[in-house]
Amino acid sequence: MVSKNTICLWFNGTALEAAQFYAATFPDSALGEVFRAPSDYPAGKQGDVLTVAFTVAGIPCIGLNGGPAFSHTEAFSFQIATEDQQETDRLWNAIVGNGGQESACGWCKDKWGLSWQITPRVLSEGIADPDPAVAKRVFEAMMTMGKIDVAAIEAARRG
Secondary structure, three states, X not given: OOOOOOEEEEEOOOHHHHHHHHHHXXXXXXXXXXXXXXXXXXXXXXXXXXXXXXXXXXXXXXXXXXXXXXXXXXXXXXEEEEOOHHHHHHHHHHHHOOOOEEOOOOEEEOOOOOEEEEEEHHHHHHHOOOOHHHHHHHHHHHOOOOOOOHHHHHHHHHO
């Protein structure tokens, strides 16, 4: 079944490479159909990869090789909930270690410029804690981190 809503991500000729990376890296992800241009177009030639269908963590996406006119910004990101430090490390290291870059508070950017929030569930739960003192401690701990340290978040939650 085709989804009624699909996220379209703009790439400069690297949609297939990005989709293959995402499908291999994130759980519940897959590579779908690859469509080639039926004729020349402003960013490519007939036969070039035009779009790639893929799924990232259950979210249907299309990668469009639209050329250099637009690039990704932090205004859009995927937030991936992780269960533990091992999963957090695996995903963070896959993105950063594949030409990406680290940022703050669990954010990183892949080599195609797409932003990711690698967010352990313990962090989300801690910030949403009904005790304002707990939420504050967890939030303040997070503000000192790049990649989220699950043990440090758990310690902040305990006080």
